[in-house]
Amino acid sequence: MRNARWIGPLLFFVFVVSGCATTANKVFQMDESQVKLRSMQTRAFDTTDKKLMMQTVISTMQDLDFVIDKADLVLGSVTGTKFLGYAVVTMTTTVRPRGDKQLMVRVNAQYGIKSVEDPATYQDFFTALEKALFLTAQQVD
Amino acid sequence: MKTYCRVSAILLCLFLLFVVSGCAQIPKGFLKPSETAMEKRQLQMKQYDTQDEIKIISSVAGVLQDLGFTLDESESGLGLVSASKRADATSTGQQVGAFLLDMLAALGGNGSASATKNCDKEQLVKASVISKLSIDKTKIVVRVTFQRIVWNMENKIKLVETIDDPVIYQKFYDALSKAIFLEAQQI
Numbered sequence: 001m002r003n004a005r006w007i008g009p010l011l012f013f014v015f016v017v018s019g020c021a022t023t024a025n026k027v028f029q030m031d032e033s034q035v036k037l038r039s040m041q042t043r044a045f046d047t048t049d050k051k052l053m054m055q056t057v058i059s060t061m062q063d064l065d066f067v068i069d070k071a072d073l074v075l076g077s078v079t080g081t082k083f084l085g086y087a088v089v090t091m092t093t094t095v096r097p098r099g100d101k102q103l104m105v106r107v108n109a110q111y112g113i114k115s116v117e118d119p120a121t122y123q124d125f126f127t128a129l130e131k132a133l134f135l136t137a138q139q140v141d
Numbered sequence: 142m143k144t145y146c147r148v149s150a151i152l153l154c155l156f157l158l159f160v161v162s163g164c165a166q167i168p169k170g171f172l173k174p175s176e177t178a179m180e181k182r183q184l185q186m187k188q189y190d191t192q193d194e195i196k197i198i199s200s201v202a203g204v205l206q207d208l209g210f211t212l213d214e215s216e217s218g219l220g221l222v223s224a225s226k227r228a229d230a231t232s233t234g235q236q237v238g239a240f241l242l243d244m245l246a247a248l249g250g251n252g253s254a255s256a257t258k259n260c261d262k263e264q265l266v267k268a269s270v271i272s273k274l275s276i277d278k279t280k281i282v283v284r285v286t287f288q289r290i291v292w293n294m295e296n297k298i299k300l301v302e303t304i305d306d307p308v309i310y311q312k313f314y315d316a317l318s319k320a321i322f323l324e325a326q327q328i
Contacts, residue, residue, distance in 0.1 A: 051218070051219070054219055055219060055220075055271075055273050058219070058221070058271055059271070059284070062182075062185070062271070062284060062286055063174050063178045063181075063182065064172055064173075064174060064178075065175070065181075065286075065303050066286075067223075067267055067268075067269045067286045067287070067288045067303070068221060068223060068269040068271065068286075069213070069214065069223055069267075069269070070214050070216075070223070071214075071216045071219050071221045072216055073216055073218035073219050074218075080269075081267075081288070082171075082303075083288060083301040083302055083303055084168070084171055086301065088301065089171065109172070111167045111168075111171075114167055116167055118167065118169065120169060120170075121167075121169065121170070121171065121172050122172070124170060124172040124173045125172040128172070128173070128174050
């Protein structure tokens with residue numbers, strides 16, 4: 001009889017925790033603000049040669065052990081996958097014009113089921129890309 | 142005193158749980174080039190004395206077909222072809238070893254040993270080839286990378302890896318050189 005006292009609150013707790021939770025909105029959750037995210041994932045380069053930029057992005061990704069899955073010259077997108085132990089890292093890079101004299105490169109990476117939201121990790125990629133391009137990456141506000 | 146011990150044990154368990162689950166974080170620096178990146182580049186690249194990008198990229202598609210791959214994606218504007226192939230991954234040596242291991246475990250009284258179930262069964266190999274003009278625009282540089290996923294007998298993923306075996310890259314380029322020749326002869 002003593003145990004019965006607990007059943008009510010316990011059931012209530014179970015319902016509160018599990019009840020109306022939908023997991024679909026987890027997909028759209030962002031830990032960082034949209035502006036902050038863009039600024040860590042984006043850099044501008046002083047060149048207009050989109051094809052060369054995309055080829056350099058591809059070879060930089062290959063240097064980082066990525067296997068290129070997809071690429072589109074018109075959209076400027078490159079998608080690749082990398083295996084890190086048992087984890088799968090997927091990364092998409094997009095290259096698009098910024099004004100008449102610059103190209104904007106945006107990278108977003110996912111580690112397993114988590115989005116990468118660490119500025120240093122993206123900086124590592126841009127440093128490698130800079131070296132391959134012999135150009136300086138500029139912060140975009 | 143007894144209650145105190147129990148409470149502190151529970152607290153310790155909770156602490157351990159948080160420490161262990163907290164570790165499942167994204168590692169830092171995985172987008173930094175490794176020290177062996179240059180060596181790998183040498184292994185994965187080969188140059189051809191031609192400026193005909195279309196000839197090379199169609200030979201690449203041809204050689205992938207020769208090797209039994211199906212093409213998943215291509216972008217001729219960037220010289221990209223990506224392809225994949227499902228293949229058998231069973232190895233007699235591994236199975237015999239696992240069988241013996243299971244026998245030993247059974248003799249030792251552990252009837253539910255599963256070394257046989259964890260043997261390799263199938264693999265998916267992904268190949269991605271990029272061909273582009275060299276910097277001095279006199280040659281075409283081809284670079285190929287391979288990855289594979291291995292499933293065990295229970296159809297669970299057992300292994301994911303980038304293939305770094307020089308022999309495999311050598312085989313690919315031997316076949317590609319042959320394909321470029323065959324393509325030139327229109328065979």
